[in-house]
Structures are given as C-alpha cells and as structure tokens.
Amino acid sequence: MNYETVIGLEVHAQLTTRTKIFCGCSTEFGRTPNSQTCPVCLGLPGALPVLNRKAVEFAIRTGLATNCRIAPRSIFARKNYFYPDLPKGYQISQYELPVCEHGWLDIDLGDGQSKRIGITRAHMEEDAGKLIHGETPETAGSSLVDLNRACTPLLEIVSEPDMRSADEAIAYLKKLHQIVVYLGVCDGNLEEGSFRCDANVSVRPFGQKEFGTRAELKNINSFRFIRQAIEYEVERQIDLIESGGKVIQETRLFDSGTGMTRSMRGKEEAHDYRYFPDPDLVPLVISPAWIEEVRATLPELPDAKRHRFVEELGLPAYDAEVLAADRNLADYFDACVTLAKDAKSCANWVMGEVLRKLKETDTEVVAAPVTPELLSGLLARIADNTISGKIAKTVFEQMWLSGETADQIIQAQGLKQVTDTGAIEGLVDQVIAAHPEQVAEYLSGKDKLIGFFVGKVMQASQGKANPGMVNQLLKKKLQG
Amino acid sequence: MTIYDLTLAELRDRLDRRELSAAEVTGAYLERIAATNPQLNSFITVCAETATVEAEAADRAIAAGETAPLTGLPIAVKDIFNTAGLRTTCGSRILGNYISPYDATAIGRIKAQKAVILGKLNMDEFAMGSSNENSAFGAVRNPWELSRVPGGSSGGSAACVAARQAAAALGTDTGGSIRQPAAYCSVVGLKPTYGRVSRYGVVAYASSLDQVGPLARDVRDCALMLQAVAGYDPADSTSVDTAAPDYQAGLTGNIKGLRIGLPREYFIDGLDDDVRRAVEQATATYRDLGAEIVEVSLPHTAYAVACYYLIATAEASSNLARYDGVRYGLRAEQAENLIDMYMQSRAAGFGTEVKRRIMLGTYALSSGYYDAYYLKAQKVRTLIRQDFLDAFEKVDVLLTPVAPTPAFALGEKVNDPLQMYLSDIYTIPVNLAGTCAMSLPCGFSADSLPIGLQLIGKPFDEAAILSAAYAFEQATEWHKRQPEI
Ligand SMILES: [Zn+2]
Numbered sequence: 001m002n003y004e005t006v007i008g009l010e011v012h013a014q015l016t017t018r019t020k021i022f023c024g025c026s027t028e029f030g031r032t033p034n035s036q037t038c039p040v041c042l043g044l045p046g047a048l049p050v051l052n053r054k055a056v057e058f059a060i061r062t063g064l065a066t067n068c069r070i071a072p073r074s075i076f077a078r079k080n081y082f083y084p085d086l087p088k089g090y091q092i093s094q095y096e097l098p099v100c101e102h103g104w105l106d107i108d109l110g111d112g113q114s115k116r117i118g119i120t121r122a123h124m125e126e127d128a129g130k131l132i133h134g135e136t137p138e139t140a141g142s143s144l145v146d147l148n149r150a151c152t153p154l155l156e157i158v159s160e161p162d163m164r165s166a167d168e169a170i171a172y173l174k175k176l177h178q179i180v181v182y183l184g185v186c187d188g189n190l191e192e193g194s195f196r197c198d199a200n201v202s203v204r205p206f207g208q209k210e211f212g213t214r215a216e217l218k219n220i221n222s223f224r225f226i227r228q229a230i231e232y233e234v235e236r237q238i239d240l241i242e243s244g245g246k247v248i249q250e251t252r253l254f255d256s257g258t259g260m261t262r263s264m265r266g267k268e269e270a271h272d273y274r275y276f277p278d279p280d281l282v283p284l285v286i287s288p289a290w291i292e293e294v295r296a297t298l299p300e301l302p303d304a305k306r307h308r309f310v311e312e313l314g315l316p317a318y319d320a321e322v323l324a325a326d327r328n329l330a331d332y333f334d335a336c337v338t339l340a341k342d343a344k345s346c347a348n349w350v351m352g353e354v355l356r357k358l359k360e361t362d363t364e365v366v367a368a369p370v371t372p373e374l375l376s377g378l379l380a381r382i383a384d385n386t387i388s389g390k391i392a393k394t395v396f397e398q399m400w401l402s403g404e405t406a407d408q409i410i411q412a413q414g415l416k417q418v419t420d421t422g423a424i425e426g427l428v429d430q431v432i433a434a435h436p437e438q439v440a441e442y443l444s445g446k447d448k449l450i451g452f453f454v455g456k457v458m459q460a461s462q463g464k465a466n467p468g469m470v471n472q473l474l475k476k477k478l479q480g
Numbered sequence: 481m482t483i484y485d486l487t488l489a490e491l492r493d494r495l496d497r498r499e500l501s502a503a504e505v506t507g508a509y510l511e512r513i514a515a516t517n518p519q520l521n522s523f524i525t526v527c528a529e530t531a532t533v534e535a536e537a538a539d540r541a542i543a544a545g546e547t548a549p550l551t552g553l554p555i556a557v558k559d560i561f562n563t564a565g566l567r568t569t570c571g572s573r574i575l576g577n578y579i580s581p582y583d584a585t586a587i588g589r590i591k592a593q594k595a596v597i598l599g600k601l602n603m604d605e606f607a608m609g610s611s612n613e614n615s616a617f618g619a620v621r622n623p624w625e626l627s628r629v630p631g632g633s634s635g636g637s638a639a640c641v642a643a644r645q646a647a648a649a650l651g652t653d654t655g656g657s658i659r660q661p662a663a664y665c666s667v668v669g670l671k672p673t674y675g676r677v678s679r680y681g682v683v684a685y686a687s688s689l690d691q692v693g694p695l696a697r698d699v700r701d702c703a704l705m706l707q708a709v710a711g712y713d714p715a716d717s718t719s720v721d722t723a724a725p726d727y728q729a730g731l732t733g734n735i736k737g738l739r740i741g742l743p744r745e746y747f748i749d750g751l752d753d754d755v756r757r758a759v760e761q762a763t764a765t766y767r768d769l770g771a772e773i774v775e776v777s778l779p780h781t782a783y784a785v786a787c788y789y790l791i792a793t794a795e796a797s798s799n800l801a802r803y804d805g806v807r808y809g810l811r812a813e814q815a816e817n818l819i820d821m822y823m824q825s826r827a828a829g830f831g832t833e834v835k836r837r838i839m840l841g842t843y844a845l846s847s848g849y850y851d852a853y854y855l856k857a858q859k860v861r862t863l864i865r866q867d868f869l870d871a872f873e874k875v876d877v878l879l880t881p882v883a884p885t886p887a888f889a890l891g892e893k894v895n896d897p898l899q900m901y902l903s904d905i906y907t908i909p910v911n912l913a914g915t916c917a918m919s920l921p922c923g924f925s926a927d928s929l930p931i932g933l934q935l936i937g938k939p940f941d942e943a944a945i946l947s948a949a950y951a952f953e954q955a956t957e958w959h960k961r962q963p964e965i
Contacts, residue, residue, distance in 0.1 A: 039681075042807060044580070045575065045683040045684075045802070046568075046584060046679075046681040046682050046684065047582075048715060080801060082801065087806075087807060088802045145806065145807070272847045274797075274798070274845035274846060274847070276850070279687035280684075282718060
C-alpha cells in the first residue's frame, strides 16, 4: 500500500529581548549559573510576574509577518507540572486565547510551485531552567539546577498538519527561521536551542481522509536531524502498520547518534496540566493602534525582497535568492546599490569577493571592513576606467586589510590605469617586436592569439593599461 | 496610662513633641511582648534586635525633622509578608527556616516611613483557616478569653493588636482573614479593594482574592495604616493605578444622609442571637446619626462559600507547587528519587488543612472536572460581584455581621472543616466581589466575647466605610474596652 505522510510542526523561538519575559533579569547566554536570577524567576514565595512589553511587541511582529490575526485580548495561563527546572511548579503560557492565530506561510516546492502552510497559533510563554547532571567528580550522582534561562521569553508557533514530506517540513522551517531572524526577534541558533522544533508525524493510506495516529518527535536541534527524524519515523510507522501493528500516540525522542526515535512517554502517562488563567496577570490587551505601530516598523521580508531584486533591479532569480537569504547581506547589497547604482555589478561583487572574504575570515557581514561606502567607491573607479576589474580585486584585498578607501590605495600604489594612448602604443610596439612568430601566426588567421598579446601588454604595464584600449591598439597595429 | 495603651495617633503626637522617643516606645513594646506572648503565642518571630536598630534610626530621623506619618511607630506584621533578612514562615513547617532575601512592597513602604517592625505574627498555615489553629507554630489564644480562638487566618495580628503587643498590625484577607479575627478580638480591621494594595512579596494563597490590610485599635489608626500601604505598584500587575485619597481627611463624624443597606440574606438562621442583637443596635445607632437604612438583596449569597472553596483552593493548589524542596524550604533527606523527594518533603512540610485544600483545588482544575467546578465557580463569582454592584446602585455602604457567632472555643471545630468554613460566610462574598470592607467593634456577647460589625463599601471607596466607621466609633465606646492581659 502507498502511504501519505502528514506533518505538523511546533517551533519554540526564543525571543531576543534584553530582559526576561516576567522580570528584569538579563537573558544573556552562557553566564555563571544562577547569576541572572531574582525572586520572580527563582519562584520565591510572594514574587509576582510583570509582562515584558518588548516580548509582546516581538510576538506581534512575528504574528504580522506570518499573516496571523493578532488577538485584541489574550490570556496567560498556568501549565502545572513538577520538574526541578521549573521553579514555580507551573509554566506561564497561553492556552485558550493565544496572542496570534490563523496565519500562514507560502513555501517553495522547488519546481516553481508553492504551497500554503497554515499556522494555527503562536503563543507567548516562559522558558524553564536547565538541569546539569553531575559532570565533575564532586557533583557525580547529583543534579544541579541553573535558572539563568528560566523565564526567558519564548514564542511557540504551531503549524497546521499541512506538510506531506520531510522536504516540505524543512522548507517551512527554513522559511520560518529566515523570517524570525529577519525580524530580529530570534537569533535562530538551533544548537543553543533558541530555535527548537517538535514534529508531529503520522501516516495514512493515500486517499484516506482521517489522519493517522501521530507521534510527537522531540529533541531535534538541526535541519538535517529534523529530516532524519521525520524520515525514520515515517518508515517506522509504515513498517509497524504493514506488519499488523498499530501506531500509538506518544512522545518520541530523536537520538542524533543512531538517527532513530525512541519512545519517551505514551498518552496514558500524559500530564494533566490543569491549565487555568493566571490570576497574577491581567488580560493582555493589544490595541489596533499598537498593531499598526508595530506593522510600520516591520522590515521588508525575504519574499518581498527577492521579488524587488528581480523586478526592480533586474537580477537573475538565483542572485536574488542568495542576496535576500540573509537580512544583513541584503541590507549591505541594498546600500551598495543605492550608492553605486549598477545593481548587477554590485550583486557580482557582493556575491563574489565580499562573500568569499567573509567566509575566509569568518566575519559577519555587518562587521565587514569593506563597508558598502568603501565598496561603492571601488566600483566607481572601475566604472570610470581608473582601474581595471582585475586590479580592483587586488585593491579590494588591500581595502579589506587596511580599511582604506579605494582612492587612497590607488593613489598610494600608483595603480591608476594607463589611458594615455602614447604610453600604451609604446608597450604594444615592444610586445609586437618581441614576438615575431606569434605575429606571423596571428596574421595567418589565428585570431585567438589576440588574448596572448593583450596579456603581454597588460603584464608590461603591470596591469595598469586600460584593457579596452590595449585591445583596440593591438588589432590596429597587427593588421598594419 | 502606659506607653502601650497609646494609639498610633497619640504616639505620633508624643514622638513629635519629643515627650517620648521611638527607642522608649519600642522598648516598652518589646517588654510587653515578652510578658504576654507566652500566653498568647501571637508572634512567630520577635525582631528585638532589628526593631531596636530601626527605633534608633527613627529617632535620628525625628531629630532631623524628617518625620513621616509612621516614623518610629511600633508595628507588627503577619508572617506572610516577605521581610529581607528575617525568617518568613507563612505559618508553615515547609518554610520553617526560610530567610527571605527581599521585602514585600507593603513592608518596603512602612520601612520607608521608618516604622519599627516588632516581629512576625502567627497565622494559619498559608493563610488557610479561620481559627489560627492551623499554624505549624501552635495556636494563638484570644486575649479576651484564652480558651477561645482569635479567629484566622490573621489570628496573631488581631490578638497582638487587642493585647497591646503592637500599636497596629498588617494582615491579609482572602476570605475574611482580617475581618473575622478583628471581630473576634475587638479591633478594627480593613480589607481594601482588590488591587488597592500591592500583593508583591505577600506569600500567595489565592491570588485573585488575597489582599493586604491593616488591623488597628481605632478607625483613625486604621486609616493611617491604609494610607501607608495603599497605592499602585508596578511589580504587581493586578494593583490598580488610581491614587489613594487622604483617608484621614474624610473622618468627620458626619454621615447625615448616608444610605446604608442591610442585605436580607445575611440575617438568617444560624446567626447567633447576641450577634444579631448587637448588629441591630448598631443599625439603630446609625439611624440616630442620620443615616438612611434600606433593606437590599444579594441573591447569590448562598453560593459564595462553595464558590470560594473552589476558586481559592484551585489557585492555592498551583501557588503552593513551588514548595518542592528543590531550591529552598524543607527537603526530605532520605528520598530515593526525585518523585520521592517531592512527596516526602511536601508530606512532612504541609499541615492537614493545607493538604486538604491542595487536593480540593487540584481536583477542581483536573481535566474533565474543570468546567463543572472551576469554570462554574468563576461564573458564580461574576454573579456575586454583580449582586454587590446592583446593591450599590441603591446604597453607599452595606452593614452586616462579620461572623455568625463570637469566637468559638479552641478545638471546637478542628475536626469539622465545613463548620469552620461557615464562620466566613459573611466575609467571603466581599473577596469574591473584589470590593472593600471593614470590621469594627460593636458589642459583646452575654459571656463577654467581642462582636464585630462589617461595613462593606463600593470598589475603591475605602474612604466611605472609614468615614461611616469613624462616626459609629465616635458615638460608641466599644473600641475603648480592653482585654485583661
Ligand atoms: Zn529574574
């Protein structure tokens, strides 16, 4: 029998607010355990939560960018369960009335087709702390609790079960990832857990209307592992059904070592979280004016950017894709275009030299020593024939090292292109005189040899001669 | 007249005229506490050292002319308030050795005025109780009759003020926990409107009902204490951003034309004859003072106790989950594993009534029961609140008994929780409605036990009940009687 895969995804995006969602502690990663805590995030007796307005703004941003309806009134609820990393014995989350609902994202299926994936809801909640299980001789056998992460803001974005393959799931995740990073609401770091994904996976015979029983896959911290986990799980479920078994609703952990999923807890052991509205927090009321205020600050999103790069700047689809993939890179490119005008040459330089150098030196684009201002200065010298494209690459290397302008380097090193006909003529004459054999061959019809002569003249000029002029003069002289 | 017989207002006057120093006052009170606490057990912790230091600081402030209304005045606080550097037990074994690292907002406010904090007062464990018998630190005795309970859960606060162990106290009221003990001990107690005083740093019992309030010897002192703690606090999302008026300014004694409502559902079977007589007399006094007395109806009153014991216990079951032995408080040392540690710590740390309420609340929130219990209770709560708003269309304040009977005997209701719960039948609806009310002395029973009168005001109209209470106090002598201890 043929089976259809059904996937729904739950993404936990850690919001990059400076302070925690319900207290004023810093959210900075990697500090001394429990150094970023206070009575509120330690769950001390009598402490009360106060909602971080910035976290709400980030939730609204994300909601708007994923086409959600922003709830005018939403409610925080307590999710009750005991665990040592959960200081209050409950997690403050949203349950019945989340802040965002009814959104969608369009994903590219790779064949020019696109598909709309529904977003059921996005709700705000606080993160738990971390348990560290005795890693040193002194702590062996004991568990330590670090509450620095407790109470950091999360946005849980829940999709509809609209994906039908691991490819679609990855496309959706990458798209969502790109959006939250673009919005600046999440740093998108999968390894550090600031962008976490749980996958609900089920299979059903093709044509069947009802969904099959689903398993919830947890503990997946890279796009590659998500694919692996889904593919493994689909195969496991099909094998199970084919061999007469039944899929049970359960939570399964993905083991990146074996590439397999294993049962964590079944439905019968499922928690009764006893959700109820948190009496310590008032309903979150979001006015239409606030929504519009946030909407006005939304950046241009990747889809819109790609579209503009193709339609308005005339870039090939591939270039637009590469440049729009990262917001900072796109901003860099846009800044270059604004200054240098020629979009295609900007695209070539950014995608070529700039990206290469960033990779080589492991630098973020925002920290590139050659800024858009400096790069456009260089492009201007190519455009006005001061230097050739080839010399420009050398100049670029030096700009990267020194941070100087193209003009400074050209000036200091005398790299100005020779456009004086007399001077170039002299070099052309020398080259022709020195290579009589090649001249004879050229005259006998080997036109390609023109490249050889151009190379020799350029070499003699130390690259400074204007290649167009050299070409022209050579042709004229060789033909006598 | 001894120092500890003076009211806050009288002490203020003596301190300002340098006839007394804060150090002398504090010393007198510490002696009084030492002499009387063995009988009453109203204090869990006496803070002699810090109080002495605070008194010296207050004297310096007074000398420098930097005097706030409470500067140098001797106050005690229920052990539910977090007090930095001091033990904060909430009457529970599970927090028996817990030293809080921070001050509750209310504590911060009285400290900012340089009040002197004499100590932490006994209470029913986690404020769950109506007799103060549910304390891990032993029962408190009623200063009027040592075989009787002082009421609860702020039993230590009421007994302390009645017995002149502090000039005034702070308590909390979730279902009557200030008003009922105030009535049993013949002091003035006020539960402000929900949101009027910050709950930050007050160990939570039932978050949507808990409210901080004063217990004092007379209405003026009560107003002075309320003034000190009232007002918006950004650290409590449920505190309300409206300025508190000048409560003392409204204490004129003139209440001509005040419309007072008597809810007919409060004068029912089970109301003790002495209590009924005292409340009727009080009504007559108000009529004499020029008030208009109107009968009103609060039709959903009969459902209030049931509604309260669903909502309060549901919230409590969640609020008390943090006492798990992981970060602070009692931890069972012999546990086999994590679950075992939770179970043993909580089994050993919580008392019977707390366990009963955690179980009730857990049940009310459970999947499959939530709609029938918690959700229905919330709907009933809305109806009860509406009852009050409707009544306040017709009258300015409501007048009722505080409790159906005077103080009962120690041990009398310990094994009958339902009977115990009914002692809050007249106070609970006010918490559900979220409005303000106070208890003031209005007489004594045939066997000389205090009886309290409850005045209920419109939301955020504490000024109206204080004014009405002051007029009654001016016309009567009940508040001047003192227990012989
Ligand atoms: Zn914190």
